[in-house]
Amino acid sequence: MKEIVILSGKGGTGKTSLVGSLAYLAENKILVDCDVDAADLHLLLDPKPRSSHEFRSGVKAKVISDQCSGCGICVDLCQFEAITMDFAGPTALMNPLSCEGCGVCAHFCPEQAIVLEENYCGDWFISDTDYGPLVHAQLFAGEENSGKLVSLIKRQARELAEQTGLDLILIDGAPGIGCPVIASLASVDTVLAVTEPSQSGWHDLERVLDLALHFRLQSFVCINKWDLHPEMAASIEIACVERGIEVLGRIPFDPTVIECQIQGIPVVCNEQSPAAGAIREIWQALSSRQVNKE
Amino acid sequence: MQIAVASGKGGTGKTIVSTSLAMCAPGRVQYLDCDVEEPNGHIFLKPDLATSERCTVIIPQILEEKCTYCGKCRDICRFNAITLFANTIMTFPEMCHSCLGCFRVCPDDAIVRSEREIGMLESGMAGDISFVHGRMRVGEAMAVPLLKAVKKKADKNVLVIIDAPPGTSCPFVEAISDADYVILVTEPTPFGLHDLKLAAVVLRNFSKPCGVIINRADLGDARVEQWCQQENIPVLLKIPFDRKIAEGYARGQCLVEIRPDLRPSLQALIEEILA
Numbered sequence A: 001m002k003e004i005v006i007l008s009g010k011g012g013t014g015k016t017s018l019v020g021s022l023a024y025l026a027e028n029k030i031l032v033d034c035d036v037d038a039a040d041l042h043l044l045l046d047p048k049p050r051s052s053h054e055f056r057s058g059v060k061a062k063v064i065s066d067q068c069s070g071c072g073i074c075v076d077l078c079q080f081e082a083i084t085m086d087f088a089g090p091t092a093l094m095n096p097l098s099c100e101g102c103g104v105c106a107h108f109c110p111e112q113a114i115v116l117e118e119n120y121c122g123d124w125f126i127s128d129t130d131y132g133p134l135v136h137a138q139l140f141a142g143e144e145n146s147g148k149l150v151s152l153i154k155r156q157a158r159e160l161a162e163q164t165g166l167d168l169i170l171i172d173g174a175p176g177i178g179c180p181v182i183a184s185l186a187s188v189d190t191v192l193a194v195t196e197p198s199q200s201g202w203h204d205l206e207r208v209l210d211l212a213l214h215f216r217l218q219s220f221v222c223i224n225k226w227d228l229h230p231e232m233a234a235s236i237e238i239a240c241v242e243r244g245i246e247v248l249g250r251i252p253f254d255p256t257v258i259e260c261q262i263q264g265i266p267v268v269c270n271e272q273s274p275a276a277g278a279i280r281e282i283w284q285a286l287s288s289r290q291v292n293k294e
Numbered sequence B: 001m002q003i004a005v006a007s008g009k010g011g012t013g014k015t016i017v018s019t020s021l022a023m024c025a026p027g028r029v030q031y032l033d034c035d036v037e038e039p040n041g042h043i044f045l046k047p048d049l050a051t052s053e054r055c056t057v058i059i060p061q062i063l064e065e066k067c068t069y070c071g072k073c074r075d076i077c078r079f080n081a082i083t084l085f086a087n088t089i090m091t092f093p094e095m096c097h098s099c100l101g102c103f104r105v106c107p108d109d110a111i112v113r114s115e116r117e118i119g120m121l122e123s124g125m126a127g128d129i130s131f132v133h134g135r136m137r138v139g140e141a142m143a144v145p146l147l148k149a150v151k152k153k154a155d156k157n158v159l160v161i162i163d164a165p166p167g168t169s170c171p172f173v174e175a176i177s178d179a180d181y182v183i184l185v186t187e188p189t190p191f192g193l194h195d196l197k198l199a200a201v202v203l204r205n206f207s208k209p210c211g212v213i214i215n216r217a218d219l220g221d222a223r224v225e226q227w228c229q230q231e232n233i234p235v236l237l238k239i240p241f242d243r244k245i246a247e248g249y250a251r252g253q254c255l256v257e258i259r260p261d262l263r264p265s266l267q268a269l270i271e272e273i274l275a
């Protein structure tokens, strides 16, 4: 089984539109949307949920007000400024969004007035789409542990792929270079990084490629909207070659991409679209590189 | 006064808006790039990053000669950052959240403070703008401690423009938590609308006043604007798609450098928020 992750450093480079199209082109695969903060792939693939599950991770501290003497010990102990004193009580007050669930306050509270409650922080789904099964999730706003949720949905996808004999896991990666991205890279074979021809695009791409290198992953690059700045696109290509990374293709700026997004379909469905042609070529190149590796 | 510029997702033009606001703001202004995973503000503002400091977090270091292998530190650690097998104790610094629990429970003073570098904090002047950003170390998983360090640099006496990280999870909430006003930059597309809705829910939960800037306003449909109207969220500005903006952006130019004609509307926008 192969795992390919599409990354972009930052959103807005057209990563999800590209994944939507690869979902249409690739055969015998399962899709995973690892952007659990702001999942968008479902807007293109119109999934029909097969099952929905709660994601629980970590704990949050809660005060039992009747038991709290207002001594303030917990306020001083908390390293995350999650506890304040309500002087009316006086009782301790927890801010669940700042609480990291370390449990130190509960351990030291002389009145045993603090309980740690399991934290329900998101939902994840297995769905069917016209292009194959999709595993996706939505983390609730302000929650952390998105890395754990990413690992969880990737594990689910892998199990499902094994059970049903699918041989490719196609992953829409998380943005950034932090915890969720690192989790989306685990056990991946190939990284396809999407960038735009701009200084910030290159800056973000370098960080993503550094990360892929850090985990010793095979990486490829494609440049979206390359014709918005051909010189910059060319210098990105040169810089990639210097790093020993192959640029698999360039996708032109194409308003059809947005039209298809509005219609809720992958852009490759539109035969006339110039972007669609380029995406097909990138997919062919990526598939052949995969075979060569073996 | 703090104005945070955010977007449900990156790539909507958040950074060209935030850097341009900093350039148009009246009086003294500070720009804090809180997008520590992918800081880009410096590309547009080109600050002279004169000072740079390491940003570190506290981690435990266990002195084996004092340790009695009682296991109390392992038991309190909820992040599995300490393991103990028979007479071997190990810490996993990248798992540690620096809660200091282990330090407090160790009965034998066997734990001393050590530190781990999570990134760099760099600052300097970009013209009249005082500039700060955090640059997270590649391979580092935790963004929030560095983001907090950037926020600590906020100057209470001037207007502060915060470039918030994308998404709606923990780092975004941390970045906007002290803001007096939040500007959400979006695009008039289904992705833009979907991510805008998620961000708006968070802001509503915090009762933060907010407004929307629609970028590439003519490439898409009217649903973002309709939704804003329906939710009573003001649309502060619409920036049309313009190849010149895209090209200038590619070269690292600020919006107001490429399109000086947008300066008055950006200035008016800030004045309205400040009023």
Ligand code: SF4
Residues within 6 Å of the ligand: A063, A067, A068, A069, A070, A071, A072, A073, A074, A075, A091, A092, A108, A109, A110, A111, A112, A113, A114
């Ligand atoms: S330590 Fe316990 S008793 Fe003291 S203020 Fe905190 S919750 Fe209340």
Ligand code: SF4
Residues within 6 Å of the ligand: A060, A061, A077, A078, A079, A080, A081, A082, A083, A094, A098, A099, A100, A101, A102, A103, A104, A105, A106, B099
């Ligand atoms: S569990 Fe930890 S982070 Fe949460 S309130 Fe208690 S001490 Fe603070």
Ligand code: SF4
Residues within 6 Å of the ligand: A102, B059, B060, B073, B076, B077, B078, B079, B080, B081, B082, B095, B096, B097, B098, B099, B100, B101, B102, B103
């Ligand atoms: S400081 Fe907290 S998180 Fe870090 S090792 Fe000690 S108990 Fe664990």
Ligand code: SF4
Residues within 6 Å of the ligand: B062, B066, B067, B068, B069, B070, B071, B072, B073, B074, B089, B105, B106, B107, B108, B109, B110, B111
């Ligand atoms: S609590 Fe202190 S003495 Fe006990 S195992 Fe940990 S380091 Fe060793």
